[in-house]
Amino acid sequence: MDFSLTNEQELFQQMIRDFAENEVKPLAAEVDDLERFPIETVEKMAKIGIMGIPIPKQYGGAGGNNLMYAMAVEELSVVCATTGVIVSAHTSLCAAPILENGTEAQKQKYLPKLASGEWVGAFGLTEPNAGTDAAGQQTIAVEDGDNYIINGSKIFITNAEFAHVYVIFAMTDKSKGTRGISAFIIEKDTPGFSIGKKEKKMGIRGSATCELIFENVVIPKENLLGKLHKGFGIAMKTLDGGRIGIAAQALGIAQGAISETVKYVKERKQFGRPISGFQNTQFQLADMNTKTEASRMLVRKAANKKDKKLPYSVDAAMAKLYAAETAMEVTNKAVQLHGGYGYTREYPVERMMRDAKITEIYEGTSEVQRMVISANMLK
Amino acid sequence: MKIVVCIKQVPDTTEIKIDPKTGTLIRDGVPSIMNPDDKSGLEMALQLKDEYGAHVTVITMGPPQAELILREAYAMGVDRAIHLTDRKFAGADTLATSHALAGALRKIDFDLLITGRQAIDGDTAQVGPQIAEHLDLPQVSYLQDLKFDGVKTFTMKRHIEEGYQMLEVDAPCVVTVLSSANKARYMSVGGIVDAYQKEVEVWGFNEIEVDEANLGLKGSPTSVYKAFARGLKPAGELYEVETDEAVGIIIKKLKEKFILN
Numbered sequence: 001m002d003f004s005l006t007n008e009q010e011l012f013q014q015m016i017r018d019f020a021e022n023e024v025k026p027l028a029a030e031v032d033d034l035e036r037f038p039i040e041t042v043e044k045m046a047k048i049g050i051m052g053i054p055i056p057k058q059y060g061g062a063g064g065n066n067l068m069y070a071m072a073v074e075e076l077s078v079v080c081a082t083t084g085v086i087v088s089a090h091t092s093l094c095a096a097p098i099l100e101n102g103t104e105a106q107k108q109k110y111l112p113k114l115a116s117g118e119w120v121g122a123f124g125l126t127e128p129n130a131g132t133d134a135a136g137q138q139t140i141a142v143e144d145g146d147n148y149i150i151n152g153s154k155i156f157i158t159n160a161e162f163a164h165v166y167v168i169f170a171m172t173d174k175s176k177g178t179r180g181i182s183a184f185i186i187e188k189d190t191p192g193f194s195i196g197k198k199e200k201k202m203g204i205r206g207s208a209t210c211e212l213i214f215e216n217v218v219i220p221k222e223n224l225l226g227k228l229h230k231g232f233g234i235a236m237k238t239l240d241g242g243r244i245g246i247a248a249q250a251l252g253i254a255q256g257a258i259s260e261t262v263k264y265v266k267e268r269k270q271f272g273r274p275i276s277g278f279q280n281t282q283f284q285l286a287d288m289n290t291k292t293e294a295s296r297m298l299v300r301k302a303a304n305k306k307d308k309k310l311p312y313s314v315d316a317a318m319a320k321l322y323a324a325e326t327a328m329e330v331t332n333k334a335v336q337l338h339g340g341y342g343y344t345r346e347y348p349v350e351r352m353m354r355d356a357k358i359t360e361i362y363e364g365t366s367e368v369q370r371m372v373i374s375a376n377m378l379k
Numbered sequence: 380m381k382i383v384v385c386i387k388q389v390p391d392t393t394e395i396k397i398d399p400k401t402g403t404l405i406r407d408g409v410p411s412i413m414n415p416d417d418k419s420g421l422e423m424a425l426q427l428k429d430e431y432g433a434h435v436t437v438i439t440m441g442p443p444q445a446e447l448i449l450r451e452a453y454a455m456g457v458d459r460a461i462h463l464t465d466r467k468f469a470g471a472d473t474l475a476t477s478h479a480l481a482g483a484l485r486k487i488d489f490d491l492l493i494t495g496r497q498a499i500d501g502d503t504a505q506v507g508p509q510i511a512e513h514l515d516l517p518q519v520s521y522l523q524d525l526k527f528d529g530v531k532t533f534t535m536k537r538h539i540e541e542g543y544q545m546l547e548v549d550a551p552c553v554v555t556v557l558s559s560a561n562k563a564r565y566m567s568v569g570g571i572v573d574a575y576q577k578e579v580e581v582w583g584f585n586e587i588e589v590d591e592a593n594l595g596l597k598g599s600p601t602s603v604y605k606a607f608a609r610g611l612k613p614a615g616e617l618y619e620v621e622t623d624e625a626v627g628i629i630i631k632k633l634k635e636k637f638i639l640n
């Protein structure tokens with residue numbers, strides 16, 4: 001067992017940190033404040049391969065692995081959680097299911113454009129009445145000759161406004177419940193397909209979370225992803241992978257808050273000395289760092305298992321559960337240690353605390369992760 | 380066109396601490412990076428590659444860990460990487476370093492040799508010019524910009540104290556480049572993955588063309604008399620006053636120091 005990074009991974013980390021520090025961090029406050037999707041950052045990430053890290057070279061990707069991908073989402077989220085989730089949703093929720101379930105023709109058609117970042121990807125599972133209970137899909141797809149006709153809507157879809165490709169789910173046989181759901185690939189300009197309301201959010205405010213609306217959207221049969229009626233399994237497997245990305249995002253947020261706090265407590269003086277001199281400050285920092293490092297180990301373990309093609313769904317659930325709750329706890333403490341200043345937008349910890357909350361909710365709430373973990377224990 | 384870039388691995392700080400007892404650099408715990416001027420020079424080469432399809436080779440002399448910057452150069456897009464390393468090179472000062480590099484360069488065909496202006500650890504700015512002398516090539520130092528006419532002539536903008544000097548120089552030649560000349564590109568993710576599948580050529584004394592007497596400690600006329608850290612400056616005085624008063628204070632201080640009279 002070796003816990004150290006290889007030279008290659010270190011070089012990668014150095015690059016991604018450099019990029020995050022110089023290109024992403026300067027925009028983070030503005031992106032949050034104006035609820036602005038950082039399209040220019042996406043273009044820069046595209047240029048150097050960040051939009052296709054675990055996609056094989058043969059499909060135009062960087063040919064990296066899931067560990068590198070998780071490291072990238074972590075480092076980006078250290079400075080800007082919005083940027084972290086853009087990459088995570090694009091990679092884990094759109095490119096990955098096409099790579100893992102697509103036909104050769106689908107892979108050839110979509111992966112090179114997604115991996116190069118020319119196209120951004122999104123994933124539409126959640127509906128107003130189908131959240132945690134994703135099986136309650138009301139969007140329907142009806143066979144019509146060589147086509148499917150899709151009607152319905154999705155809610156809370158990350159990247160929605162800026163995506164070109166969407167992996168979405170719809171009922172193809174209502175009588176069969178989860179066994180009647182199928183996955184489809186939909187392109188941006190398909191007639192009848194539109195983007196609805198954009199959410200105003202607490203955190204990750206630049207990530208463009210919107211409704212998707214389908215009104216008699218006709219798509220050719222070759223856009224069915226995977227087998228007919230096998231969509232629910234695809235959704236669940238996709239979310240397993242996605243949880244590694246979100247866990248990495250949470251980990252990055254926690255790490256970012258720690259870095260800011262360490263800097264702050266050394267500078268801020270009260271009672272004639274830096275507040276870092278108080279034992280309470282020191283103990284809080286110790287706890288923050290320990291839990292964050294534990295999160296990192298869980299994230300890397302899950303990613304490593306996925307890379308080794310071992311079952312990793314429980315590992316991913318644990319990583320996401322722990323990293324998300326740690327991010328929330330750590331950012332909360334970070335604000336506390338910043339005092340009143342931490343509650344203002346002068347300091348980034350306020351944003352980090354707002355950003356952290358979503359990691360306990362999307363791609364399966366913390367309750368869902370506990371269900372996944374315990375179900376595996378009790379089976 | 381063929382380009383060679385000399386790159387050096389240096390500690391990532393301009394404030395390297397010096398061990399007060401031994402007078403040597405404390406490198407422990409300081410991460411190593413590609414020297415900033417060299418990275419800028421490498422970017423210059425890669426831009427010529429993008430535009431004219433130039434073939435770019437990087438070379439470094441250094442201990443085994445210096446391999447990292449060669450991998451980094453691969454990940455940025457170079458075509459070939461050479462690592463000069465041999466016990467015989469150890470303990471080299473700038474002269475011996477430049478002899479070893481020149482010895483290797485005699486074995487490589489190139490139209491343009493790029494070095495950084497200076498390394499942030501040694502800071503002598505001598506190695507580039509010395510190599511040019513050993514190889515008897517024209518040299519232009521302190522480059523801010525370089526354009527190629529696509530045939531054999533470079534137009535160069537050279538930084539001098541009072542401004543710029545514009546020169547036209549034919550290949551082959553040697554240039555030393557400033558870090559301000561280019562913002563280096565990022566390594567690409569795919570480039571990093573590939574970098575570890577590519578070969579770094581390791582060359583020792585036997586692979587290069589040089590007189591052994593010019594190498595290593597033997598070939599190093601420099602002897603360090605004393606190395607010391609400059610004492611910390613005391614904190615400055617801070618006045619929060621109106622502009623008029625501030626000007627008065629500054630003039631008074633400058634007079635006290637005999638800078639104004």
Ligand SMILES: Cc1cc2nc3c(=O)[nH]c(=O)nc-3n(C[C@H](O)[C@H](O)[C@H](O)COP(=O)(O)OP(=O)(O)OC[C@H]3O[C@@H](n4cnc5c(N)ncnc54)[C@H](O)[C@@H]3O)c2cc1C
Nearest residue numbers: 123124125126131132156157158209361362363364365367
């Ligand atoms: C910013 C943002 C981005 C998102 N991006 C996407 C996206 O890109 N694609 C996508 O498809 N979806 C996306 N979502 C949707 C997200 O995955 C869902 O919000 C999430 O799954 C929870 O569903 P819900 O909001 O309907 O909550 P509900 O399911 O209504 O849950 C409410 C509460 O009840 C709990 N609960 C529900 N069922 C149980 C149970 N059986 N036992 C115990 N507790 C339970 C939940 O844990 C939660 O605490 C996004 C959401 C947000 C806010």
Ligand SMILES: Cc1cc2nc3c(=O)[nH]c(=O)nc-3n(C[C@H](O)[C@H](O)[C@H](O)COP(=O)(O)OP(=O)(O)OC[C@H]3O[C@@H](n4cnc5c(N)ncnc54)[C@H](O)[C@@H]3O)c2cc1C
Nearest residue numbers: 385440470472473476494495497498501502503504505506
């Ligand atoms: C006063 C003094 C005494 C020294 N004494 C010793 C000593 O006793 N023992 C010892 O080991 N070292 C010694 N050094 C360090 C050694 O001389 C330098 O590290 C080395 O020769 C490079 O010189 P520099 O760092 O000044 O590079 P510069 O001349 O500033 O570098 C200019 C450019 O040359 C190229 N270059 C320089 N070095 C390399 C390299 N190794 N590989 C590839 N390209 C390169 C780079 O492109 C660089 O930007 C000493 C340095 C000084 C200043």
